[in-house]
Amino acid sequence: MATSEKAVSASFMEPFREILVNYLMPEKCYDEFFLNFNFLHVDCLKIIISKGLGIGIILGSVLVKLPQILKLLSAKSAEGLSFNSVMLELLSLTGTMVYSIAKSFPFSAWGEVFFLMLQSLAIGFLIQHYKGCTMKGLGFLVIFFGLLAVLVSPLTPMFVVTTMQASNMPAIILGRLIQAGANYRNGHTGQLSAVSVFLLFAGSLARIFTTVQETGDSLMVLSYIISSSCNGLIAAQVLYYWNVSPVVKKKAE
Structure with a gap:
């Protein structure tokens, strides 16, 4: 590509450079994409996908358990x-x-x-509150x-910290x-929110890839693999008991 075209591209992207380099990609990948126009650079694509997923997971996590809280x-x-x-x-x-x-891992x-x-x-x-133990619930928050x-x-x-x-x-x-x-035991999932369960399952699956890319920490990767398997079990139960509710069960009895 001509030097003049690269200069035009660099000038156009300059206002976004700091944001992109700080939050989405290293400087070498910025150069590959926006100066060399090498959009198929495999290592940089992995980094961007990982960063993008990480940011998406964080934004989504703000709402993951909100359906559960609202249902309660x-x-x-x-x-x-439980x-x-x-x-x-x-x-x-x-x-x-x-x-x-x-370990000073990035927030993403x-x-x-x-x-x-x-x-x-x-x-x-x-x-605790709905069990009639509000003070116990407040004590739990303070201690935590x-x-x-x-x-x-x-x-x-x-x-x-490592032991934890x-x-x-x-x-x-x-x-x-x-x-x-x-x-x-209950024969249903009670007030468990299906939306929250499926979002947790999807998030933990995506975290396996992002953790490998961003930290390379085998302990964290293994934790997310196990978390995904366990979240998958609860998600399977939600599907199995989909048409069963506490009210239906009581009437049946």
């Missing part, structure tokens, strides 16, 4: 939801967030964990944020099995 508020009931399962999920989310911060590689953690906290509180402040501070040794991330795998498995067991 609408029904004024937490029937079918508080122990929520606690184990919080352990997993917190471990991933603290580990990612300690783990940002959704922060928003999922906040939404899981809200669900945990609502479960106190522990989180300690974990993200320099006071916590790296081996503790390693414990994610049994925590994820146990948490999902508890929820799956509750669904099986």
Whole structure:
């Protein structure tokens, strides 16, 4: 391509250069795409797809559990939801967030964990609230944020953070099995939101690819593989019990 054409392209894209380089691609990929017009550069395409997915997952995570929260508020009931399962999920989310911060991974590689953690906290509180244990739910929030402040501070040794991330795998498995067991015993999925379940499943699948690309951390990759498998189990139950509700079950009995 002529030097003049490259100059025109560079001039046109200059206002967007800083945003693209800071959030979507390294400078070498910017040069490949917008100066050399090499749009089929494989390594750069992988980076952009990974970054794009990561940003999409983070934006989507803000709403992932909102349908679940709204369903609880609408029904004024937490029937079918396991508080122990929520606690184990919080352990997993917190471990991933603290580990990612300690390792200085880019926010695009783990940002959704922060928003999922906040939404899981809200669900945990609502479960306690609708069980008539509002004060217990408030105490749960205070204790959690106190522990989180300690974990993200320099006071916590790296081996503790790594151990927490390693414990994610049994925590994820146990948490999902508890929820799956509750669904099986009840013969329905209660107030479990199908939208939230399917979004979590899709997000965890996409995270396998983005984690490989952005961190290369085998511990995090394995965590997301296990998470995807367990989320897939709950999604399968939602489909299996699709036409069954607590009301229908009671009438049948």
